Amino acid sequence: MDRIYFNNCLTSKPAPEVVKLTTEYMNNRFYFPENFNAMGTTTSEDLDNAKRVIANSMGANSKEIHFTSGGTAANNLAIKGYLTANSNKGTHIICSVIDYPDILTNAAFFENSGFDVTYLEADNEGFIDLEQLKNSIREDTILFMTTIGNHTVGTIQPLKEIKEILDSAEQKIAIHVDACEAYARIPINVNELGIDLMTISAHKIHGPQGIGALYQRKGIKLGLVQHGVNRMDNLQTGGLNIASIAGFAKAVELAFDEKEDNMSKIRKLSDYLLNKIETTIPDTLLNGPRGNKRAPHNINISFDYIEGEAIMMMMDISGISISTGSACASQGLKPNYVLMALGRNHEQSHSSMKFTFSRYNTFQEIDYTVEKLAEVVKELRSRSPLCN
């Protein structure tokens, strides 16, 4: 059996159709957009088409889409661009303690630059505190940022309710959403949800690495983050990654292919895994909510008495890729900050395992994975002083 891969939100395998198309672009359609010559005009049309595909997937207009070099670049363009262009209206921003690092590190950067930041708390399922949000709004609040499908536990934030609260302020409070993990896994319509800025990334949905996009609602002003030659629109400077843009659009087409109903498929797969783990392996704890309030591609579960890096490595040796929130496997040797903010203790964080699904996963893979996981957990528990 080929390697079984459940790290699709770390990065996902490019779809064969994407690889074929990007290769074709690199070989034959590499040109930059330019007027009045055949190759440049074709590229312009291709770029417009790619923007249209992405815009359609979220109910936006293609003029509201900007390509970036990835999700982090798009988040930086959104946050830095908005705050530099609108700081005359206020210097207070709101996010939550469980947001994706792109949001948190940008918030910290602006905090050090004289902005005030409110970091909302989250409950034990990862929903941000709406009462605290209401009480946090000030006359100078200009931006609210959230990770719509939490990157650790999959919690889908109630954006409609959040929007209502933000709209009760007299001034405009823009909403920036990091949707890199939730995009194409839950329906997101920027108009229905009142989103002003939204980040998406290709490599988490079987597109190429190194390409992302920012949705910028018409009328939302952004400052330039990177100055330089302008080849496409006012916000995008520098060279264009034509092949990856084409591949990104192809990945979006495939992900949103109505015939495939990928969102339901992924939900069925993750429900199947969760049920199988909970009925097969004792002493587990699901992190994050159950059901429709959880993004369908994410299962995060802790295994009592044992440590996650050991689980991850044994599964890896069995040919199965999953990730862990254990401090041992983290860069700074720290337990996962989202799980700790949700009230999990160190042991529960160290023993947490995260599965992120793709439409390419199968029920057969899950059967094999849970069989191996049960063996690994049993073996590690037999070595643990905490259950002997």
Added chain:
Amino acid sequence: MQYSQKVLDHFMKPHNVGKLENPDAEATEGSPACGDQISITLKIDPETNVINDIKFQSYGCASNIATGSIITDMAMGKTIEEAKNITWKGAAHELDGLPPVKMHCSVLAVDTLKKAIKKYEIEHGLAVAELFSKKTIVEELKKVIYPGVGEDIVTLKMVKYVGFENGIATIDVEIPKFDKYRNNVVEEIEEHLEAFDEIKEVKVTI
């Protein structure tokens, strides 16, 4: 980052796993909260002081399990005097090396073995409990590994001052402001020193 094949072998099929009934010596170090814990039990011949049997249990990562396995192999059949000469660097060497960020696992495993032997020696009149002093603190700080290079913070001259007065241990360490292991080093120092009954409070300044 990759583990050596020997680490993987000891991780997948560790030697001497378990808990001895009625052990002559035992110790548990680390804690689940910190992500790693080792328990060691030993059978020691009272005539020869030879370690006749030794077992370990581990809550921890691959290197925690592998170091538990290797040090029990190294100590098996040795006298307690010989076993006391096992060092964390020696254990890591036996495993064909450990990544710098995992060296603390070797420290924990060897420290647990030495604590068990020390308790045995005190109980059997082979040694006396050492008086607590500033030197004890310095020796304990030699067990705090800077994960960036896999060496202890005393050898790396990161410790600039050690004070002990009225139950308060004051430690000054030098770590760059944006070092990703900054908090980890501080927590490790606190964890190591708070284990001493004589220390009521640990103050770490960076």
